[in-house]
Amino acid sequence: MDVKRTFAGLPWWVTWVAIPVIALVVFGSLIAHIVGFLVGLLFKILIFAALVGGIIYLVRRFTSASSSSRGDW
Structure with missing residues (x-):
């Protein structure tokens, strides 16, 4: 299955709006958890x-x- 051919017949808003929104809804909590962990x-x-x-500053x-x-010099 070729991915380019799968998305070729779809309108631009499906590729650039609908699919990312679906990914955020499905994986949103996972993404938020990973970002929170990294921060x-x-x-x-x-x-x-x-x-x-x-x-180190205080010890030096x-x-x-x-x-x-002490005047050991």
């Missing part, structure tokens, strides 16, 4: 990166401050 995962990755960067700041205050 949540991206948010968690950004929070993780910010926390790791903050810890306090270790350099403690080494300069």
